[in-house]
Amino acid sequence: MTRPPGAVLHHIVDHPRRALVVLFVFVVAAAAIGGPVAGALSSSGGFAPTDADSVRATQRLESATGRAPAPGLAVLVDGADEGQVEDVSSRLADLDGVAEVTPGGAARDGSSRLVLGTLAAGAADEDVAREVLDEFADDEGVTVGGRAVANLQITESVGKDLGRAELLAMPLLVVLSLILFGGRAALIPVVVGTTTVLGTFLALAGVNQLYGLSVFALNLVIGLGLGLAIDYTLFLLARYREELALQGPTVGAILVTMRVAGRTVAFSAATVATALATLTVFPMNFLKSMGIAGAIVALVAATASLLVTPVFFSLMGAHLARRSRGAAAAEGRWYRFSHAVMRRPGRIAAATAVVMLVLAAPSLRAEWTPIDETVVPTDQSARVVSERLGAEYADTGTTPITVAIRADGQPQVAQYASAAAAVRGVQGVGEPLLLGDGTWQVDLPVEGRPAGPDAQRAVADLRALQVDGVDALVTGPAAAFVDQQSAIGDTLPLAGGLMVLLTLIVLWLMTGSVVLPVKAVIMNTLTVGVALGALTFVYQDGRLTGLLNYTPNGGVEPTDFLVAAALVFALSTDYGVFLLGRIKEERETGLSETEAVATGLARTGAVVTAAALLLAVAIGAFSTSSISFIQQIGVATAVGVLVDAFIVRSLLVPSLMGLLGAWNWWSPAWLRRIHDRITGRQDALPARPTEEGVSS
Structure with missing residues (x-):
């Protein structure tokens, strides 16, 4: 009899119906407590560090004036009726959270007028934007836009898109689960997936009390939670079916499955959680939220799989056994395929690596672009206003770059303004405004897009200006984007180093x-x-715009790049753990290197490719979003997991394993002793391969 893996597992196996009741109570409680978490998460911001110069400049201006430094509302009034414009201005000024209303000028052809609204400092942008939209919802010829409205409509679109993605993905996942799991076994990933998502919501509700999370993390929770739940249950089920064939529907079959395959699932979750947790190193709330949510969902998925799956193993028993020869035939095909690869390992490894380098090449020319009005769906009012302002208005009345100055007197401010006027890209200098307490505001219109290359260069040049007696902080869209890039550049080496180091440690263990x-x-x-590379090829180059329904802006949003990179790295390690764990197990039974690789791939090849397909559907559903920066995460992750499962695990891994032979398992003797002490394993392999092992 195998040594029991734990009292909890024994209790679950001995009393599965009681465990099922506990599971039902937990799911209901998690839904009741964690379900409302979406409404409690932050719906805007989080893409720039909280201590950045642009944020500090905004805080300085808000402290001095009690209102935001630039208008957040832009209301277009069609026609030239002064009475209607005055009515719109009056109604806008009466709304809570609107501190100031100013005229924004007329269209070049006189067909419309613009009214600008500035929000009060500390006002909830989303609440004010919703109130403004409701106020003018029934007014013909009145269109509401601006930054605050755009943020609200992006958030609402993400929520709707998430629901639509679930409606599209769930039936497909159910059908694929029925095909891949077979019969009643398809119920297991549904239960584990539901438990994972609701359990993660419950955990996030607690975390949000201590640290305000971004609402965009919910997309990751649902997609990754379902995907990992399916991955882990599929892996555990495949191993249980093997044990059923050997032992029958016994307690021993469950215990062996959970001891061996359960260990692999635990290591897999650790690799995913540690890789995604490195996103918390970045000082942006969006990335921190993604890192926290991603790490939590990986751990909850593993916990749910290891606790819920044995309940169904105990209840269903022999009903989960293979009922066809299809699985055995698939194993035979993978076995023969791996041997064929290892007969020419050098050529196949080189060819595969060259192909992947060619596919990755576009990523080297990636251009970073901020989240701007182009991510708002074309049918939303904020997008309509933005496009009309660009096409019909010579001057919107807003200033892309704003400088918050503290100075002893007007002469120093005038000297700074004179120097700023000479900065390349600055079209003029507004009259410096004394806001009180020695704080001044200088507005600088710039050429090109608000956060475009010209504006970014102007921000850099303005920050380099040194005028005695002047403390200047620059804000605006371009300044916020420059601060974001600086924070990413400063933090990336640490985050990347941690990701690599933690992955190396987990895989070494x-x-x-x-x-x-x-x-x-x-x-x-x-x-x-x-x-x-796929992101750059599609989104930066403006391909598949009709299929994906997005507006290209000449680049890729950088925080998406980081989230997608962490996800793909984590999931690649995830599938690697599945395969390496089984190869190691087969090798320890006494098989030669080649046979261990071939058998390991035969046992896991179908599981890994099926898991990748299901996870690509779960997260790839993001590509149906109407918000392009959510699409990008889904597309990149789906491409990554499919490439990893069908190319890396099928070709590159066996060919490299075949090339190195027993050297794959080499470790210095002193490090091997440390490993054995930490893991408590006495079945460690020799510190150095023998000549026979190298040639095998």
């Missing part, structure tokens, strides 16, 4: 080898390059 973790990191990096 699992395998005892120093070679396999290094190979895994290199292969994961290639896979990330291919996924990000």
Whole structure:
């Protein structure tokens, strides 16, 4: 009899119906407590560091004036009726949270007028925007836009898109689960997936009490939660079916499955959680939220799989056994395929690596672009107003770059304004405004898009200006984007180094080898390059706009790039753990290197490719979003997991394993002893391969 993996597992196996009741109570409680978390999360901002110069400049201006430094509302009034314009201005000024209403000028052809609204400092942008939309919802010829409205409509679109993606993905996932799991076994991933998502919502509700999370993290929770739940249950089920064939529907079959395959699931979750947790190193709320949510959902998915799956194993028993020869035939095909690859390992490894490098090449020319009005769906009022202002108005009345100055007197401010006027790209200098307490505001209209290259250069030049007696902070869309890029550049080496180091440690703990973790990191990096190359090829180059329904803006949003990179790296490691864990197990039974690789791939090949397909559907559903920066995460992740499963695990891994032979498992003797002490394993492999092992 296998040594029991734990009292909890024994209790679950001995009392499955009681465990099912506990599970039902937990799911109901998690739904009641964690379900409302979406309405409690932050719906805007989070893309710039909270201590950035642009944020501090905004706070300085708001403190001095009690209102935002630039209008957040833009209301277009069709026609030239002064009475209607005055009526719109009066109604806008009466709304809570609107501190000031100013005229924004007329269209070049006189067909419309613009009314601008500035929000009060501390006002909830989303609440004010919703109130303004409701106020003018029935007014013909009145269209409401501006930054605050755009943020609200992006958030609402993400919520609607998430619901639509679930409606599209769930039936397909159910059908695929029925095909891949077979019969009543398809119920297991549904239950584990539901438990994972609601359990994560419950955890996030608690975290949000301590740290305000971004609402965009919910997309990641649902897509990744369902995907990992399916991955883990599919892997556990495949192993249980093997044990059923050997032991029958016994307690021993469940215990062996959970001890061996459960260990692999635990390591897999650890690799995913640690990779995504490195996003919390970045000082932006959006990335921190994605990192926190991603790490939590990976751990909850593993916990749910390891606790819920044995309940169904115990209840269903022999009903989960294979009922056809299809699985055995698939294993035979994978076995023969891996042997064919290892007969020419050098050629196949080189050819595969070259193909992946070619596919990754577009990522080297990636251009970073901010989130702007182009991400708002074309049928939303904020997008309509933005496009009409660009096409019909010579001057919208807003200033892309604003400088918050503290100075002793007007002469120093005038000197700064004179120097700022000479900065390349600045079209003029507004009259410096004394806001009180020695704080001044200087508005600088610039050429090009609000956060375009010209504006970014102007921000850099303005920040380089040194005028005695002047403390100047620059804000505006371009300044916020420059601050974001600076924070990413400063933090990326640390985050990347942590991701690699933590992955190496987890894989070393699992395998005892120093070679396999290094190979895994290199292969994961290639896979990330291919996924990000796809983003550049599609979104930066403006391809598939009709299919994906997005507006290209000449680049890729950088925080999406980072989230997608972390996701793809994590999931590549995830599938690598599945395969390496099984190869290691087969090798420890006494099989030769080649046979261990072939058998390991035969046992897991179908599982990994099926899991990748299901996860690509779960997260790839993001590509149906009407918001392009959500689409980008889905597209990159789907490409990454499919490339990893069908190319890396099928070709690159077996060919490299075949090339290195027993050297795959090499580790210095002193490090091997440390590994054995930490893991408590006494079945470690020799520190160095023998000549026979190398040639095998």
